[in-house]
Amino acid sequence: MGPADHAHSPHHHGPAGDAVPVTGTTLTVLLILLVLPAVTAAYLLAVRRVRRRNPALGWSGLRSASFLGGAALLAAALLPPLGPAAHTDFRGHMAQHMLIGMYAPLLLVLAAPVTLLLRALPPSHARRVTTLLHGRPVRRVTHPAVALALSTGTLGLLYFTPLYDAAMGHPAGHGLMNAHFLASGCLFAHAVAGPDPAPGRPGVKARLVYLGIAIAAHALIAQAMYGGFFVHIHAPVDQVRQGAEIMYYGGDIAELLLAAALVSTWRPERRGARPRALPAASGSGGVPVR
Template sequence: MDHDTHPLHHGAGSGLPETLLPALALVVCAGAYLRLARLARLRNPGRGWSPWRTAGFTTGLALLAAALLPPIAPLAHTDFRGHMVQHLLIGMYAPLALVLGAPVTLLLRTLTAPRARLVAAVVHSRPVRWPAHPAVALLLSTGSLAVLYFTPLYDFAMVHPAGHWLLHAHFLMSGCLFAYVIAGPDPGPARPGVRTRLVYLGCAIALHAVISQLMYGGIRVDVHAPIPEVQGGAEIMYYGGDIAELLLAAALVTTWRPERRSHPAAKEYPSYRPART
């Protein structure tokens, strides 16, 4: 930690392009999801599409908008506490809401049967099984925080606009992956049982707490920002992370369903019929 230097002051500001591009991308995502939800209701009026899932996905987009647009985005460039608020929104709160929107299930319900089978095969393929393992998801989401804040990587990313956006992308993708593995309603390849997922969630809670406490104490932290900012960011990380992880645990309990002995793609779209042997 450093009293005098703060790399964020020398980084890119939140100019017009950095405001318009995220806003446009979020509007496109919202429009695509709402269109697919309408198509799902039209194709199967009896089954329809849950308004709660639509609310979850749109809430996730709203949280991303709050993180990527003013006033939080400019603050994240100049204050480590603003960065931490942005990190929690992009990496923990928004991913949970987006995952609860079940976008893969929605896509499967709106595709034709051959295309839906292709998507289901990809979801359950070997290349997807490896990152979808809870240990890998935990390492990419929570474990990467140690690399970010205990090495020069954070300062490097903050002074390079491309690095800043890559950091956002990592937060979002790894957060979505972990939320999907732990509590996602979408089909999951070889997803472990509830007890195992709770163990991994407990490990994430413990690791998150240790990193934030080390950061608050200034132990091995490599963030060039004023000490009060780093300590304030650590407190935000500690308490905000706890709330997000409790919400994830609640989502795990509420979305859990007993496993059925059927083809994993059978329940994702009504037109699917397993091949007879």
Template sequence: MILPLTAHEPAPLAGVAALALAYAALAARPGPRRWSRWRTASFVTGCALLALALAVPIGTGFPAHMAQHLLIGMLAPTALVLGAPMTLVLRSLPPPYARRVTAVLRRGPVRVLGHPVTALLLSTGGMAALYCTPLYRLSQTGMLPHHLLHLHFLLAGYLFAWSVAGPDPAPRRPSVPFRLVVLGVAVAVHAGLAQLMYAGLLVDVPAPPGELRAAAELMYYGGDLAELLLALALVTTWRPVKQPELTKSELVN
């Protein structure tokens, strides 16, 4: 049975506030190089988007859920990732501890988890499972499954944004063209699922047709916006390898 969840709990909001304050405190610490204000602004923006999503009262309709999904799973993670929090933590740690953290990031499980294809499967696969199986109904039966759903959105979205365009250290990150292809697949999956939802096909969501269509439009256009921002973040870091110019003798030969 789906319970009428109509309120939010303050604990997640307090956690977001604590996260923003901790980041700001580390960024303000004196050091040989001043921490980027742009990075700080990006991370704080991500926290603000996350807080906005969590402040939306639960049970206000399926379009509101979709707006939360976009904020928690796509827009907020992109802004958080571009804040480079791991780099900030590493530079704030004593060198021995920073080396230990870096060593953990190079281990096999992290390589698998941080690969763009793995992140793609966790992000888009989880979304398809949510809307095409009874999982969405289950998430509406209590506060715990609802918060677990939000946690999955956030972690999967953060992992995907980090694996595609994150400035933080990553183990053996694939080439930029490869990551652009992965991002293109994510765009196609989101668009396809939004179209199915708009038509009311293959989705298991107990919502009126009008709400389904409104949520589908949010997913379609809002998802495009989030992925466009991620693509821009990726291409701005692309430094194509320049081929050496041929000499006259090489051209003749």
């Protein structure tokens, strides 16, 4: 085994062995209670504006429900009882990781927030956003290969080096780790199966390959964690193994859902079919939106 053999979990203690003050957890809860409702309200207000601007086009209720579901999963992951448990129990951390980094991002991405923003903004502002989306930096960071490296690729760095213990040793580090899980999870879900505009995104077959690589890498990391190979996690062995099982099976389910979302967008091209002109957007400054 490796450092996972330790029968204690020091990442929730301060330098002198004292528990992390409750004030850090309380502040986190307050921020969540303020930020999540604000973001959800902004999404719903944008939906209302889009429906008023173009009642015929409207906005899918399923997309709104998807966003609400994603916000609910984030709340469940960050608020008690799971939120505090993630600081002291590796199984709680891994369950939180699955919700924040895989399940919530899929629902949030399927809610098409960028398309909603383009339709809700005035045409001049929508054109600026579109210009930004077509810029080289955004095109590169939203490529599936980059998204894969930032999401799945960083897991080995986190769990096979002292980085995990260092992050868990301070509330700010834990918060940054969760922010990375959420951002990289949303980025990968968008790059693979997002309904929002993604200039330069490869075809469905190529994205299936990247998703397959992610599935294999996830499984290898979970198996190495279960066996204690290269693991650098100061937690009881049974917690590490059960956390690895959560990662293995929970990751498989999330990635199958992502694959289903990707396959649902597959539209095989007909041989000899003439290319069709891009549809004009409604209320987005002439930007094609889906």
